Amino acid sequence: METISIIDSKNHVNEKVKIGVWLTNKRSSGKIAFLQLRDGSAYFQGVVVKNNVSDEVFQLAKEVKQETSMYVTGTIHEDSRSHFGYEIEIDDIEVVGESENYPITPKEHGTDFLMDHRHLWLRSKRQFAIMKIRNEMIRATYEFFNDEGFTKVDAPILTGSAPEGTTELFHTKYFDRDAYLSQSGQLYEEAGAMAYGKVFSFGPTFRAEKSKTRRHLIEFWMIEPEMAFMHQEESLEIQERYIAYLVQNVLDHCDYELDILGRDKDVLKRYTELPYPRISYDEAIKMLQDSGKFPEVKWGEDFGSPEETYLAEQFNKPVFVMNYPKAIKPFYMKPHPTRDDVVICADLLAPEGYGEIIGGSERATDAEYLEEQIKNAGLNLDDYQWYLDLRRYGSVPHSGFGLGLERAVTWITGEDHIREAIPFPRLLNRIYP
Numbered sequence: 001m002e003t004i005s006i007i008d009s010k011n012h013v014n015e016k017v018k019i020g021v022w023l024t025n026k027r028s029s030g031k032i033a034f035l036q037l038r039d040g041s042a043y044f045q046g047v048v049v050k051n052n053v054s055d056e057v058f059q060l061a062k063e064v065k066q067e068t069s070m071y072v073t074g075t076i077h078e079d080s081r082s083h084f085g086y087e088i089e090i091d092d093i094e095v096v097g098e099s100e101n102y103p104i105t106p107k108e109h110g111t112d113f114l115m116d117h118r119h120l121w122l123r124s125k126r127q128f129a130i131m132k133i134r135n136e137m138i139r140a141t142y143e144f145f146n147d148e149g150f151t152k153v154d155a156p157i158l159t160g161s162a163p164e165g166t167t168e169l170f171h172t173k174y175f176d177r178d179a180y181l182s183q184s185g186q187l188y189e190e191a192g193a194m195a196y197g198k199v200f201s202f203g204p205t206f207r208a209e210k211s212k213t214r215r216h217l218i219e220f221w222m223i224e225p226e227m228a229f230m231h232q233e234e235s236l237e238i239q240e241r242y243i244a245y246l247v248q249n250v251l252d253h254c255d256y257e258l259d260i261l262g263r264d265k266d267v268l269k270r271y272t273e274l275p276y277p278r279i280s281y282d283e284a285i286k287m288l289q290d291s292g293k294f295p296e297v298k299w300g301e302d303f304g305s306p307e308e309t310y311l312a313e314q315f316n317k318p319v320f321v322m323n324y325p326k327a328i329k330p331f332y333m334k335p336h337p338t339r340d341d342v343v344i345c346a347d348l349l350a351p352e353g354y355g356e357i358i359g360g361s362e363r364a365t366d367a368e369y370l371e372e373q374i375k376n377a378g379l380n381l382d383d384y385q386w387y388l389d390l391r392r393y394g395s396v397p398h399s400g401f402g403l404g405l406e407r408a409v410t411w412i413t414g415e416d417h418i419r420e421a422i423p424f425p426r427l428l429n430r431i432y433p
């Protein structure tokens with residue numbers, strides 16, 4: 001008899017198998033017990049018929065508690081009524097680990113309670129579906145950039161630089177020096193691009209943002225591609241192909257998970273149709289002003305969440321907003337060739353109210369210009385000499401971008417809050433569990 005995973009049931013119909021499972025729920029009558037089972041690969045039902053098993057096994061099936069771990073042996077059958085499509089008719093149960101008073105019961109719980117029990121909440125069906133989709137997006141990311149000829153270059157987490165400004169830095173001691181937790185791997189990816197052409201990083205990044213919104217994490221994972229000999233227009237094409245690839249792979253490989261979440265697949269399919277619309281920051285400001293809904297909005301300001309939501313709603317697809325005011329963007333962005341008030345950059349705004357999922361730009365190539373910018377940003381020039389070297393020795397046009405993984409997961413899964421897009425979220429008031 002083979003030991004299998006629930007997900008492999010389809011290959012074992014009418015066969016006798018053994019599966020290691022946890023009990024998520026159960027109901028029973030005098031003659032039959034239905035055990036809801038999970039093993040991390042899928043969820044399905046075990047059926048225990050009193051007349052077909054020993055008295056001990058039937059008694060155990062009636063008494064076993066939520067989240068008890070056990071081996072069940074039995075025969076796989078098709079089950080057209082269930083979402084999964086298969087069930088197991090159980091002949092034997094062997095308890096592995098008891099479970100008493102599991103805190104997350106099938107009734108409704110408040111968010112704080114669930115967040116306090118995140119280590120257990122991860123076992124729930126919706127959380128399972130979100131984490132599997134997150135995993136698929138990571139897998140597809142490596143596949144996409146590998147197929148496109150990128151080399152993964154890992155950026156450090158402990159750094160002496162502040163690419164995205166100094167207000168959101170996590171400060172720490174580095175022996176007798178100061179250091180910060182990385183806000184972005186970008187500057188290191190630029191060094192990587194000058195060494196290996198097309199590179200990307202994927203790692204945790206940290207922002208001490210005092211914002212308590214549905215879109216902000218203190219610790220989040222970012223994918224940061226950087227391409228040498230590349231202008232912004234070509235970078236935008238890579239960005240939209242990458243996003244469409246993520247959505248397509250989730251559609252192709254996560255049908256079961258999307259069904260668990262009740263996510264509309266036709267809506268997702270629309271997001272695989274390219275190109276995505278492109279508008280300038282100037283046009284975005286005009287659209288907002290003309291809408292009559294944002295009387296306060298003025299050229300030169302960054303968009304808040306309602307503005308981003310409105311803009312993306314006008315297109316029903318992700319939309320690139322290009323060339324923001326220089327004053328509200330980081331020091332490294334390439335200045336516009338004919339206007340000194342904007343830079344060559346774009347944010348990709350996701351529809352359905354999810355806001356900015358990508359920030360990217362072409363990078364300034366001139367060492368003297370960058371020196372000025374670094375000083376103006378209030379940063380210590382000594383810490384950036386290595387970065388300036390990239391412009392001193394064979395500087396080339398180059399562009400790159402950063403995708404916030406959890407923002408993208410929240411959008412593709414259709415979840416309300418970014419805290420559910422990462423296994424153990426770090427939020428303004430939470431570092432437990």
Ligand code: 4AD
Nearest residue numbers: 184186216217220224357358359360401402404407
């Ligand atoms: O726009 P950001 O700050 O850009 C950068 O860090 C660039 N250095 C990236 C690059 O060009 N290599 O951040 C990039 C993305 C955002 O679009 C958003 O998706 C995500 O990172 N992000 C956050 N996600 C969750 N919580 C936060 N607090 C986030 N801040 C940014």
Ligand code: MG
Nearest residue numbers: 347356358359
């Ligand atoms: Mg940004």
